[in-house]
Amino acid sequence: MRVGLANRIVATALTLACAAIAAGQADDAGAGFLQRQRTIDEQLRKERLDLAPVSTAMDFQWGGWFEYYLFHFDDGVQSSRKVQRPGLALWTRMTFDDGAHEIFARVRLRYTHFKAGDEIRDQRDWWGPNFDRAWYRIDVGRALRLTQPSDPYQLQARIGRQSVLFGTGYALDLPLDAVVIEGRLHDFRLLGLLGKTFSSQPNIDRSEPVNSHMHRHLFGVQLSYEGWQRHQPFVYGFWNDDKTDERPKTWNQNYGYDTFYLGLGARGELLRNLTYWTEAVYESGRSHGQGDFLRRIPVKAYAWDVGLEYLFDLPMRPRVSAEYMFASGDGDRVLSPTNAEGGHVLDCKDTSFVGFGYRETGIAAALLPSNLHVWRAGASLAPLEKYWLFKDFEIGTNWFLYHKNKSSGAVSDFTADRGAGYVGWEMDYFLNWRLASDVSWTTRWGVFFPGDAYRDRSTRHFIFTGLTWSF
Numbered sequence: 001m002r003v004g005l006a007n008r009i010v011a012t013a014l015t016l017a018c019a020a021i022a023a024g025q026a027d028d029a030g031a032g033f034l035q036r037q038r039t040i041d042e043q044l045r046k047e048r049l050d051l052a053p054v055s056t057a058m059d060f061q062w063g064g065w066f067e068y069y070l071f072h073f074d075d076g077v078q079s080s081r082k083v084q085r086p087g088l089a090l091w092t093r094m095t096f097d098d099g100a101h102e103i104f105a106r107v108r109l110r111y112t113h114f115k116a117g118d119e120i121r122d123q124r125d126w127w128g129p130n131f132d133r134a135w136y137r138i139d140v141g142r143a144l145r146l147t148q149p150s151d152p153y154q155l156q157a158r159i160g161r162q163s164v165l166f167g168t169g170y171a172l173d174l175p176l177d178a179v180v181i182e183g184r185l186h187d188f189r190l191l192g193l194l195g196k197t198f199s200s201q202p203n204i205d206r207s208e209p210v211n212s213h214m215h216r217h218l219f220g221v222q223l224s225y226e227g228w229q230r231h232q233p234f235v236y237g238f239w240n241d242d243k244t245d246e247r248p249k250t251w252n253q254n255y256g257y258d259t260f261y262l263g264l265g266a267r268g269e270l271l272r273n274l275t276y277w278t279e280a281v282y283e284s285g286r287s288h289g290q291g292d293f294l295r296r297i298p299v300k301a302y303a304w305d306v307g308l309e310y311l312f313d314l315p316m317r318p319r320v321s322a323e324y325m326f327a328s329g330d331g332d333r334v335l336s337p338t339n340a341e342g343g344h345v346l347d348c349k350d351t352s353f354v355g356f357g358y359r360e361t362g363i364a365a366a367l368l369p370s371n372l373h374v375w376r377a378g379a380s381l382a383p384l385e386k387y388w389l390f391k392d393f394e395i396g397t398n399w400f401l402y403h404k405n406k407s408s409g410a411v412s413d414f415t416a417d418r419g420a421g422y423v424g425w426e427m428d429y430f431l432n433w434r435l436a437s438d439v440s441w442t443t444r445w446g447v448f449f450p451g452d453a454y455r456d457r458s459t460r461h462f463i464f465t466g467l468t469w470s471f
Contacts, residue, residue, distance in 0.1 A: 039360055064090040069466030073364070076415035076450075076460060082115040085466075091133075100142035106133040130200065132175065135160030154184040164195060166222050166236045170305045170325075170369075171261045171281045171355040175201075176218065187227030193238065194219050204354055207341040209246035210255045217241040218356070220261075231268035237261065240285070240356065254293045255340045257354065259285030273311045280304040283353055289344030290335075297344060301353035303327040303369060307376075318381040319396075325361070327353040329371020329405035334419070337370035337410050352409070362400040362426040364446035364462040368412035372423070375401040380430075392434035400426040404453065411453070420452035438470045 071083040091106035109128040116123060140155040158180045166172040178195025196217045203214040220238025242256045265279030281303045286296040307323035330352040335342030337352045344350045353370050361367045361374055380396025402423035404411060411423060428446040435441060443465040450457045 039363060039366070059096065060092075060094050062090075062092040063471060064088065065468055065470040067466060067468040069464055071462075071464045073462035073464075074458075074460040076413065076454075076456065078118065079458075081118040081120075083118070084113045086111050089132075098142060100139045102137040104133060104135055104137075105131060108132045127200075131161060133161055133163070135162045153186075154182075156182045158182075161198070164193060164218075166191075166193075166220065166238060167234055167263050167265050168267060168277045168279045168305065170279045170303065170357045170359060171263050171283075172218070172220075172236075172238060173357045174218075178218075187225055189224045189226055191222040191224075191236075193221070203244060204356065205244075205255055205257060205339050206336070207253075207255055207339045209248060209250055210244045210340075213244065213247070215243040215245065217243060228268070230270075231266055233264075233266040235264040237263075250293075252293050253291060253341060254288045254296075256296070257285070257287045257299075257340070259283055259287075259299055259354070261355070270308075273313065275309050276307065278304070278306040281353075281355065283355070287344065287350045288340045289332075289346075289350065290340070290342060292340070292344075295347075297347065297350050299350045301328045301330075301351050303353045303355065305359065305369075316381045316383055316385055319379065321376075321378045323374075323376040323378075325359055325369055325372070325374040325376070326405070327355070327369040327372050329353075329409040329411075331406040331408040333371070333409050335410050335414065337412055338368065342410075351406075360398075361402075362398070362446060362448065363428055363444060363464075364448035364460050365400065365402065365413070365424065365426050366462075367402060367423070371405050371409045371411055373403045373405060389435075390433070392432075394432045396430050398428045398430075400428075402426075402451070415456065416450070416453040417455050418453050422451035423453045424449050424451035440468050442466060442468075 066086070066088050068086045069084070071081070071085065073081055075081065087108065087110040089106060089108045091104070093102065093104045095102045107129050110126075112125045112127070114120070114123050135158050137156060137158040140157065141153075159178075161175060161177050162180065164172065164174055164176045164178055164180060174197065176195035177198055178193060180195075181192040183190045183192075197214045199213045199215060201214045202212065203210050205211065218238055218240055220236060222234060222236035224232055224234035226232055238261050240257070240259045240261070242258050244255065246255060261281055261283050263279055263281040265277070267275075267277040269275050283299060283301040283303070285299040287299050288296055303326055305323065305325045307321065309319065309321040312318045328351050329337060330344060330350055332346045332348070333343050333350075333352050334345065338354050344352070355369070359369055359374075361369065367374075376398055378396065378398040380394055382391070382394050384390035384393050402425065404421045404423060407421035408419045410416070416423060426446055426448040428444065430444040431442065433441045443463075445463045446461070448460040448462075450460070
């Protein structure tokens with residue numbers, strides 16, 4: 001079955017630290033490229049939902065897409081890197097017994113090819129073919145013929161590799177191998193999570209022995225209220241139990257990062273066409289700092305995010321948005337806000353926020369929300385919507401301003417090597433165009449202007465462009 005693509009595709013980025021070792025610096029440069037790919041994939045997630053909408057109830061569906069992207073960027077380590085990234089995805093879905101049971105599977109294959117001399121680690125790299133999503137869902141009430149969709153109580157379970165999001169995704173937004181149980185009673189919705197990461201995921205700690213894989217158990221619960229027409233408040237708590245092993249073993253350094261997250265917030269509509277989202281998170285737990293292998297220090301950190309978006313009832317569909325993100329930092333983390341190596345150096349509490357969520361923080365700077373204030377303003381419109389060929393043609397921009405929470409502490413870009421608070425600013429521009437129901441094109445260009453936190457204040461560019469064809 002052919003399904004249309006969504007308009008927006010944005011790009012990924014994960015720039016992290018550990019500048020103390022030459023190999024560690026290469027890993028941090030690689031982390032930046034990973035984070036930029038995450039940004040792309042987050043936007044592509046909307047596209048994937050259109051390619052295989054979960055709400056569609058059919059006995060059998062199948063499809064896929066082919067994508068081809070080109071990247072050209074300056075990551076602060078090398079002034080010019082060029083990358084090609086073709087990819088292929090195939091998916092299938094089966095529903096039966098009047099929707100009581102559903103099976104979904106998606107296989108992805110991706111090839112990354114750097115221009116000779118531009119590679120971060122390997123010039124060529126295959127990823128996959130892997131099941132990036134594969135799950136089974138059961139509606140318990142329908143299966144037992146005890147309830148109907150209109151009943152005030154419902155119970156569902158989804159088992160397998162799936163996307164897991166708590167709140168608005170500021171602290172937890174990850175694909176996991178998980179059991180997710182969803183219960184509804186009148187206007188209350190309860191989510192329960194038992195899950196673990198899979199080994200091909202890059203770790204949040206980019207220290208050399210643990211950077212290429214992640215093994216964490218996550219379990220938690222979220223309660224939301226859906227009885228109000230315009231507002232949906234939520235509260236959640238989840239635990240991260242770090243099981244990641246060192247490869248190879250390091251006798252004088254341990255890397256365990258075991259944490260608990262308590263979050264609350266809401267999303268909804270303040271006025272007609274004016275939507276909002278907000279989330280606050282408190283983090284506690286235990287972590288290892290630089291050179292720690294016998295003891296751990298307490299984690300006490302916090303973060304929040306608030307945003308607004310307004311859609312005008314005017315020709316060309318103009319849209320404006322604003323967002324403020326904050327994640328606490330630690331002045332004793334002078335080389336990395338997230339790593340054990342190069343991380344906390346004193347025997348006191350660790351106040352650097354490290355989450356498992358996602359927010360777009362600019363495609364060129366690609367900073368993680370840790371020890372950081374981020375202000376974002378954006379706008380978009382469809383300037384040629386009256387022409388049939390360009391009715392799904394959109395242009396827009398996002399502008400970012402960055403400042404540290406703790407001036408002496410590190411941010412996730414290890415090239416920010418000075419103890420100053422002003423990190424810099426960035427402007428991004430994007431173009432999305434659905435040329436046909438099954439073909440879309442996107443381009444994005446970002447320019448980062450480093451601030452006082454950088455010894456090298458040369459302007460950095462990131463541009464990518466590509467096509468996606470669905471079938």
